Amino acid sequence: MPLTETKDWALTVSYEVMLDETVLGAFATCEGLGIEVVLETREEGGNNAFPWQFATRLKYPNVKLTRPLSGDAERTVRWITGFLDSAKRVNGVITAKNSRGKAVLHWDLTDVVPVRWTGPSLNSDSSKVAVETLELAHHGFQVRK
Incomplete structure (x- = not known):
């Protein structure tokens, strides 16, 4: 297929994450989507x-999502801290x-469990963008358009 045909190429990509009914927002990077036999x-x-x-x-493997720190971090941290109360895996x-x-x-993940949330390293001497990272474990996924 020639590259001149119109395709929905994911060139400048952001990743939106939703867990059951909770929208965690958009992330800038997504690593670990894969399958090993x-x-x-x-x-x-x-x-x-x-x-x-x-x-x-x-x-x-675990999925690791990162993004610049924003108000969406509150929703993410609230979901993780509430996870142990229910211990309910989500899709x-x-x-x-x-x-x-x-x-x-779209990647539909099954039985998602939070592994780790890492907040930014705060340093007033540095002008770097504050970044948060969310790591999720799961029992597999299906891909759909």
Whole structure:
């Protein structure tokens, strides 16, 4: 397919995160969306050419989201601190949006659990942007347009 055809390329992307009914807002980066097939290796007697490899299960790494600090951090911290009271896993959606704000792709995460929230390093001697990071564990995802 030639690149001249019109496509919804996710070039300038932001990621909007929603967990059940809680919208956590937009994030600037999203790392860790992936799938690893765990293999079990077996060697067969008399076969010196290769070991057999069998797929056993899928592993999903944690998703790490970062963004400049904003008022949305209050919603995120409130969700995390309230999580232990209910201990209820939630389903989530990460939506990639292009520079016009149009949704390009959605990842529907299953059984999301907060792992870590990290706030900014506050230093009045530095003029860096204050950044927050949210890390989520999950039991897999489906991709949809």
